[in-house]
Amino acid sequence: MTEEPYRWLEAVANRREYVRDQLKGGSPAFAVSLPEGILLLGVGSGQSKVFELFDRHALAGLGHPADIEKIRQAAIDAAHTESFTRAPEDVSLRRLVSFGMSPQLKTNFEQIFAAPFLVELLLAEIGAEPDKDLLLRLYFDGGFRFQTGGVMVVASQPEPEAAAQGWLNRELAGRQDRREVADLLLQAWWCLVEGKSFGDALPAAAERQAGWRAATKDRVVELGWLARHSNRPAHYEALSLAQAGL
Amino acid sequence: MNPATPIAGDFVSLLAAHKLAALPSAPSSTAPVQTQATTVFAFHYADGILMAGDRRATAGNVIVTDRVDKVIEIDASSLLAIAGVPATAFEMARVLQTSFEYYRRSQLQPLSLPAKVRALARLLRENLPMTMQGVGVVAPLFAGLDQTIHPAKPRIYFYDPLGAQFQAVDYVASGSGSGTIRSILSFQERYGSPHPSQMKLGEAVKFALRLLMIASEFDSATGGVNPATQTYATIKTLGSKGVESLSDEQQAAFLK
Numbered sequence: 001m002t003e004e005p006y007r008w009l010e011a012v013a014n015r016r017e018y019v020r021d022q023l024k025g026g027s028p029a030f031a032v033s034l035p036e037g038i039l040l041l042g043v044g045s046g047q048s049k050v051f052e053l054f055d056r057h058a059l060a061g062l063g064h065p066a067d068i069e070k071i072r073q074a075a076i077d078a079a080h081t082e083s084f085t086r087a088p089e090d091v092s093l094r095r096l097v098s099f100g101m102s103p104q105l106k107t108n109f110e111q112i113f114a115a116p117f118l119v120e121l122l123l124a125e126i127g128a129e130p131d132k133d134l135l136l137r138l139y140f141d142g143g144f145r146f147q148t149g150g151v152m153v154v155a156s157q158p159e160p161e162a163a164a165q166g167w168l169n170r171e172l173a174g175r176q177d178r179r180e181v182a183d184l185l186l187q188a189w190w191c192l193v194e195g196k197s198f199g200d201a202l203p204a205a206a207e208r209q210a211g212w213r214a215a216t217k218d219r220v221v222e223l224g225w226l227a228r229h230s231n232r233p234a235h236y237e238a239l240s241l242a243q244a245g246l
Numbered sequence: 247m248n249p250a251t252p253i254a255g256d257f258v259s260l261l262a263a264h265k266l267a268a269l270p271s272a273p274s275s276t277a278p279v280q281t282q283a284t285t286v287f288a289f290h291y292a293d294g295i296l297m298a299g300d301r302r303a304t305a306g307n308v309i310v311t312d313r314v315d316k317v318i319e320i321d322a323s324s325l326l327a328i329a330g331v332p333a334t335a336f337e338m339a340r341v342l343q344t345s346f347e348y349y350r351r352s353q354l355q356p357l358s359l360p361a362k363v364r365a366l367a368r369l370l371r372e373n374l375p376m377t378m379q380g381v382g383v384v385a386p387l388f389a390g391l392d393q394t395i396h397p398a399k400p401r402i403y404f405y406d407p408l409g410a411q412f413q414a415v416d417y418v419a420s421g422s423g424s425g426t427i428r429s430i431l432s433f434q435e436r437y438g439s440p441h442p443s444q445m446k447l448g449e450a451v452k453f454a455l456r457l458l459m460i461a462s463e464f465d466s467a468t469g470g471v472n473p474a475t476q477t478y479a480t481i482k483t484l485g486s487k488g489v490e491s492l493s494d495e496q497q498a499a500f501l502k
Contacts, residue, residue, distance in 0.1 A: 047354050054351070073352060077260055080348045084257075084340070085266065231491075232322060234347065 011112045019109075019140050022118050026062035026156040028164070028192045030185045031124045033133040033149040035176050037235075038124045039244075040224035041185045043216055050224040052236035054079040054091050056126045058224050061154060063119035063140070071119060075101060088233060093125040093134050097144055106142025116140065122154040126226040126235055155192050163198040164188045179245030182223065186212040186246075221246075255357075257348040258341065258368075268341045269334070269372055284421025285461050285468045286316050286327035288387050288402045288414070289431060290443045291450035294485030295389045295400040297325050298454040300423070300462065301480060302469025303332055312469045317480040321346045322488045323391040323398075324362055329421035330384035330407070334376060338369045338384060359390045363403050363411055370409035377407045385420045389484050397486040417442060423461035423468035430457055447483070451492060451500040454481060473498060 029042035029049055040060045042049025048068075050060045053075050061068055078100050079091045109116050117140055125134040135152040137145045151168045155161035171184050187208035190196075194211065196203055203211070223239040253259045258268050286299035299316035302309060318326045318339045326342065328335035345365060349357045357365075366388055376382030385407055391398040402414040416435050419427040434453075435441055445453060455471045458479050462470030471479055481492040492500075 051354075052351050076348065076352045080257060080344055080351075081260065081264060081266075084261065084344045232319075234322070 008112070012110065015109065015112060015116055016141070019116050019118060020157065023063060023120060023140075023156040026120065028153060028155040028161070028189055029060035029062060029122055030151065030153055030168070030188065031058075031060060031122050031135050032151045032168075032172060032181050032185065033124075033130055033135065034178060034181065035130055035228075036178070037228045038126050038133055038135075038226040039178060039181060039185075040122075040124060040226070041182060041189070042222045043186075043189055043219050044222055046220040046222065048220075048222070050222040050238075052224065052234070052238075053096075053123070054083065055088050055233045056226065056235050057091070057093060057096070058124050058226055058236055059121060060124075060224070061119055061121035062156060063117070063121075067117045067119045068121075071101065071105075071117065071121065074104070075123075093123055093136055094146070097123065097136055097138060101138060102142045102144050104142075105138070105140065109141040120154050120156060122152055124152075124226060126228055128228070130228075153188070160192055160195075160198075164192055167198040167202070178225075182241075182244045182246055183209065186216070186221065190215055255349040255353040257345040260348070269337055269369060284329050285419065285423030285427060285458070285465065286329050286387055286421055287417065287419035287424065287427045287431070287454075287457065288325075288327060288389055289417035289450075289454075290400075290402070291445045291447065291483075292443070293447060294483055295325075295402055296447075296450045296454055296481065296483050297327050297387065297389055297402075298458065298479050298481045299327050299329075299421075300458050300469040300471075301477070302467065304467045307466075309469075312477060315480045317482050318343075319482060319489050319491070320362075321350070321356075323356070323393075323484070325389040325482055325484050325489060326366070327387040327389075327420070328384065329386065329424070331382050334373060334382040335384045335386060338366070338373075338386070341369060342366060356393070359392050359394075359401065362390050363388060366403075367405060367409040367411045370405055370407065374408060383407050387414075387418055387420055391484065391486070391488070399486070400484045421468070423458075423465035426461045426464050427457050430460060448500045451481060451497060455479060455497060455501050471497075471501075473501060 027043050031040045040050045040058050042060050051072055053059050082091050119140055121138040123136040127133045130149055133149045135147045151172050153161050153165045168188055175181055190212040221241050223244050225237045225239050226235050261268055288295055288297040297317050301314050302312050303314045316328050320326050320342050326339050346357050373382055388403045392401050402418055403411050404414055404418045405411050417431040458471050462468045478494040478497040483490045
């Protein structure tokens with residue numbers, strides 16, 4: 001019996017390894033806070049990577065489609081029930097994640113005899129001003145990290161994700177044009193899926209642009225836009241590449 | 247991850263799963279003095295549908311307020327105009343707003359127009375006990391976009407308090423001032439020039455404001471339109487591109 005805790009720790013470690021292995025090859029997604037709104041981007045098969053959650057909230061992610069769907073549905077249920085029983089203004093990303101999604105993901109991850117959720121997620125909440133924008137990275141084990149504004153990357157492996165995040169932080173600094181930003185996100189996406197370095201061996205801009213164009217030919221670039229100023233309660237709008245100027 | 251939703255994308259059944267009622271009702275032996283709201287109407291004009299309502303709410307012979315918005319945007323392609331008891335009607339509007347958006351977001355497609363029309367009929371049927379007691383009577387108007395044809399075409403529906411639904415071909419009105427409005431609309435449609443369905447936006451708005459002015463002369467529960475006191479109506483339009491609202495300033499400009 002004394003070895004049981006060690007078996008449990010080992011089982012959790014194995015589980016972590018299993019999830020990371022299953023997520024390998026998942027298509028990364030991004031969110032960027034801009035003066036006029038938040039841009040979310042992923043490359044998938046159409047309505048598979050980037051989703052509207054509520055009036056001011058959106059989600060992007062990678063993983064098993066059935067698991068993304070379960071979590072998306074749970075978030076939508078929680079947001080609409082909260083909105084109906086209180087008010088739309090009471091639906092906040094902090095509460096949705098801190099008291100709903102994160103504890104449930106953690107519980108599921110630690111139940112070692114049940115299948116874990118194969119997901120890595122990114123959530124966004126548009127504020128009245130850019131410095132009130134919230135971006136949130138939600139991990140498969142229920143861990144999460146908040147960030148005010150800026151750019152956020154979700155990828156299947158931590159090291160490339162950190163490298164892409166660092167590169168985009170530098171490249172996007174001071175940029176406000178949505179078309180330019182979307183183009184840079186797609187360049188980062190191509191580098192991540194092709195396993196390119198974000199260091200000294202980073203391909204030239206022309207190669208990166210040609211790369212994402214070729215790689216997305218038979219796929220759908222999914223763009224979501226949370227407009228800061230809207231006449232309607234729902235701030236989310238799905239954009240085509242052409243609408244984003246690409 | 248979450249309690250199973252009995253019907254996919256159905257917000258009312260999600261509320262029931264959480265033991266919450268969309269429109270709670272309790273039997274009562276006596277009816278309180280009710281706040282009521284009248285008058286609303288809708289007609290086809292050249293670019294779509296115009297839906298308008300006065301802004302008065304009354305309780306018996308008391309004017310409660312002259313600042314009620316009785317034409318409500320349910321979603322980007324649906325409008326609801328309420329006549330009857332605001333407490334019930336506003337709650338119905340809130341249920342519909344949340345239900346339509348919940349369906350669109352969860353099922354990744356908008357609810358069809360027939361389903362939207364029936365959703366309101368279902369709420370009216372569920373409100374039957376309150377209707378039969380004489381409290382909570384609602385006789386709404388609904389407008390939505392038929393997206394099965396291109397370009398999408400707006401349609402108008404009206405209901406009886408039990409939930410029967412009917413499509414209005416040219417125009418419809420509801421509430422205590424509706425008799426006057428229907429008479430004028432009928433006359434204009436048959437003998438007038440231009441017919442309401444041929445009016446441009448400016449003409450249609452001016453016509454709608456004048457309709458409310460006349461209705462308020464014959465019905466004390468209908469608040470009028472008075473440019474001198476900056477009292478205007480709630481007016482929204484529904485065209486193939488969706489819902490638009492007309493501000494007091496825009497109405498004032500059209501009325502000049």
